[in-house]
Amino acid sequence: MSDILTMCKIVLSSLRKKTACQMYPVKPAKFYKNSRGHIALEPAKCILCTLCAKRCPTGAIEVDRTKGVWQINRFKCILCNECVHSCRPVALSMENQYAAPSANKDIETHNVEIKKPAAKPVAPGESAENS
Amino acid sequence: MANRTIIPFGPQHPVLPEPIHLDLVLEDEKVVEAIPNVGFVHRGLELLCQKKSFQDMVLVAERICGICSLIHGVGFVQGIEKVMNLEVPERALFLRVFWGELSRIHSHILWLGLAADAIGFESLFMHSWRVREMVLDIFEETTGGRVIFDAVKVGGVRKDISKETFTRIMKQLDKVEEEYKQIAEVFIKDFTIIHRWSNVGVLSKENAAKLGAVGPTLRASGIKSDTRMLKYGAYEKIDFEPIVEHTCDCYARSLVRVKEVYQSFDIIRQCYNKISEGEIETKVTGFPTGEFFSRVEQPRGEVIYYVKGNGTKFLDRFRVRTPTFANIPPLLQMLAGCDLADVPAIIISIDPCISCTER
Amino acid sequence: MFEQQEIINITKEELLSRVTPLFKDEYRLVQICCTRLDKLIVDYTFDKDYKFLGLRIELPLEGSELPSITDVYFAAFAYENELHDLFGIKVIGNKIDFGGKFYRINEKTPFNKKQEA
Numbered sequence: 001m002s003d004i005l006t007m008c009k010i011v012l013s014s015l016r017k018k019t020a021c022q023m024y025p026v027k028p029a030k031f032y033k034n035s036r037g038h039i040a041l042e043p044a045k046c047i048l049c050t051l052c053a054k055r056c057p058t059g060a061i062e063v064d065r066t067k068g069v070w071q072i073n074r075f076k077c078i079l080c081n082e083c084v085h086s087c088r089p090v091a092l093s094m095e096n097q098y099a100a101p102s103a104n105k106d107i108e109t110h111n112v113e114i115k116k117p118a119a120k121p122v123a124p125g126e127s128a129e130n131s
Numbered sequence: 132m133a134n135r136t137i138i139p140f141g142p143q144h145p146v147l148p149e150p151i152h153l154d155l156v157l158e159d160e161k162v163v164e165a166i167p168n169v170g171f172v173h174r175g176l177e178l179l180c181q182k183k184s185f186q187d188m189v190l191v192a193e194r195i196c197g198i199c200s201l202i203h204g205v206g207f208v209q210g211i212e213k214v215m216n217l218e219v220p221e222r223a224l225f226l227r228v229f230w231g232e233l234s235r236i237h238s239h240i241l242w243l244g245l246a247a248d249a250i251g252f253e254s255l256f257m258h259s260w261r262v263r264e265m266v267l268d269i270f271e272e273t274t275g276g277r278v279i280f281d282a283v284k285v286g287g288v289r290k291d292i293s294k295e296t297f298t299r300i301m302k303q304l305d306k307v308e309e310e311y312k313q314i315a316e317v318f319i320k321d322f323t324i325i326h327r328w329s330n331v332g333v334l335s336k337e338n339a340a341k342l343g344a345v346g347p348t349l350r351a352s353g354i355k356s357d358t359r360m361l362k363y364g365a366y367e368k369i370d371f372e373p374i375v376e377h378t379c380d381c382y383a384r385s386l387v388r389v390k391e392v393y394q395s396f397d398i399i400r401q402c403y404n405k406i407s408e409g410e411i412e413t414k415v416t417g418f419p420t421g422e423f424f425s426r427v428e429q430p431r432g433e434v435i436y437y438v439k440g441n442g443t444k445f446l447d448r449f450r451v452r453t454p455t456f457a458n459i460p461p462l463l464q465m466l467a468g469c470d471l472a473d474v475p476a477i478i479i480s481i482d483p484c485i486s487c488t489e490r
Numbered sequence: 491m492f493e494q495q496e497i498i499n500i501t502k503e504e505l506l507s508r509v510t511p512l513f514k515d516e517y518r519l520v521q522i523c524c525t526r527l528d529k530l531i532v533d534y535t536f537d538k539d540y541k542f543l544g545l546r547i548e549l550p551l552e553g554s555e556l557p558s559i560t561d562v563y564f565a566a567f568a569y570e571n572e573l574h575d576l577f578g579i580k581v582i583g584n585k586i587d588f589g590g591k592f593y594r595i596n597e598k599t600p601f602n603k604k605q606e607a
Contacts (some may be wrong), residue, residue: 007317011254020261034275034290057183057190080190080281081289094275166586169568170575170593175600213492343519343565361493361540424495424535424542426520435535437523452521460565489593 031096036079038099041070045091046112052083052092062107068114073107074099133158138471142171146249146475149485153478157471165466167459173489180449185211185419185440186285188449192436195451196487197278198238199429201230203451203487204283209363210425210438211285217413223287224365225406230274230282232395232402237266238430239388239395240311242482243318246385249479250327258314265307269300287412301403308396315389328382332465332477335379344461345454346432347391348481351376351383358428369401381480388482418442429454431482455481455488497533497544502556505534508545512536513562517543522569524577526602530554532573549579551602560585568592576601 014020022029031037048068053061060076061083063069084092136157142150152168179191192207193200205227212219244259267277273292274280282290292300318324334344339352349356350373357373359366374390376383419440426435432454439448458481465477500508520535534545549556556573558581559566570581571592578599581587590598597603 003320004322006313007255007321010258010313010317014258020264032272032275034273035271036275036281055187057187078190078194078279079276081275082187082190085289167568168588170591170595173593173595175595178601340516340518341513341564343563356540358540363492423492424533424544426493426542433520435521435523437525437533439525447527448523448525450523450525452523456568457521457565459568 029098033096035096036081037095037097038074039072039077039079039083040093040095041072041110042091042093043070043110043112045089046070046110047089047091047115048112049088051086051088055082055086057082065114068112070110070112071107073105074102075105135163140474144475146245146479147483147485148245149483151478151483151485153466153474155466155471155474160471162466162469162471162474165463167463169459169485169489171489172486174486176490177449177451180446182445184444185438185446186415186444188446189284190281192451193279193281193283195490196453196484198241198484199234199431199434199487200278201227201234201280201282202427202429203434204280205231205364206425206427206434206436206451207438207449208283208285209427210423210436211419211440213423213425214419214421214438214440215285215415215417217286217415219287219413220410221365222291222406222409223411225402226288226290226292226411227283228365228369229292229399229402229406230270230280232398233266233269235395235430236307236392237263237270239392240266240314242388242430242479243314243385246476246479247318247324249475250323252323255314255317255321262307262310262314265303265310269303269307272296273300284412286415287410289412291411297403297406301400304396304399308393311392315392318385318389324385325382327476328380328385328480329378330380331473332381332384332469332480333379334461334465338464339379339461342460342464343457344432345457346429346482347384347387348432348458348461350374351387352379353377358426358433361426363427365402365405368405369398371398381476384480418444419446431455431484432458451487451490453484453487453490455484458483459488493540493542495542495544497546499546499548502547502549505545505547506557506559506562509534509559509562512543519563519565522566522573524573524579524601526551526577530577530579530602532556532579534559552578553580554578555580555582557581558583558585575599578602 048065050063053063058076060073062071084094138155140153140155142152150171154166155162156164193204195203240259240263244256247255271277274282334352336353339349355373355375376386420442422439424437435452437450441447462481517536517538520537523533525531530549532547536543567586570584571588573579575592
């Protein structure tokens, strides 16, 4: 029952079809809404809680609370979405476009304004100067 | 007696996607014995459980293998859920089956392509991978990743699929099945393929059972055994029968995989009909205490996850036995007595995945 | 639905006499796994018609030995080499013994490191 015509048919029919590959740099790559492209930070919303740095499985994110710096090493990031899930103020998000390629292993740095915690209510009997 | 020669095969060889080394003892052109040598890519992932919490270990488990990543995750979380007595919502279980069967389709089509490539049938290899690409697009649309999905978590799944998307995907899958059907025909009837694979690498029924083969390798030797029949997760509500072939050669192993893809399409349709609306995750509180050997069926066969929790967020032991590890002794049996030229085709026929073997 | 798992505690002397009848009964060797707690726990897992059976042996942390079951289950050779390389358990009578070169690793017995004094 063996034959070679089945394959010939497929090969010949693909002559008529357009190329199956996507001509990538000429045509832009297609992304879906869910595609995991890169992590983006909205510095205005970040409260420097360091939760993302703690949850990051590869240690790609570093947060300095005293200087107000949020850093990500895109070459370490594995796009697992763990930081996005852990971010309480929703400052982090997963964008569906890939990060731009780079020739150097630089670390992306964002400056975040250090937000002072809201002043504690002054306990009765204590003067405000002591606090 | 003819002279004996030892020919080293691998770790770098055109058919091998990953490094395994075999010392082939030859008498003229016939292989008499083969001695395996793995261990080029041992990463020690199992020890990571002492540094990562059990919830983060899911991410490690999914990255053990790049092809069956989701099912690795399912095996691990299933073990954790058992020791923590978590009740996982039904929708989550069905979604795991849905993605799991899709992974099986993409893994089997990948294998069919590689196997065709191993015997020099390159146009078939490219056509197979063209079909696989359509499956990967469905993955990217639903989970966000193409091969590493991160869709499973302890207590449920991370992503949900809306009703409309699901319906659209089912239509897309019909198209994939149509394309696949043309390629599957070639694997079933093509002259080159039958000529190259029939009566090559025969693993008899007795040997397959004795040497502990798993997955398609075992089923191609005429033994009806599929870990999915344990009815874990949502497989409880799905009807299917393991696919068995009786000729025990490389051709039978490819036929099992060709037919399993059709079966997976069928299981996905059942999933679509039986899935109900609802929650996709439960809240996880506390830490795992106890132990469990979690067994699930991967495209390559049965995978075992042993988890032992001690009531802290770190596990005492996390152990993975991947199907290729169990399939290496049967491979040695198949190689004994074959021609040197058939060695690549036989090695590829067990669908070796060495990096996940060594973890 | 989760399967029932039966685990029997045995000693290392009984191992071969326990395993041989299982082989005749057409049980499949699923895996051998070792766990390091305050002692080493070696689990032999078998399966027949989806029924799970485990044999468990407890061994001291250092200098432990095990008889090989490769005479019965040939497929055990890979697991036994793994026990030797990762946990330092000496397996006697292994049919294919790699002599500590199964995994190419820098340190000896990484899963069972010696306690520092």
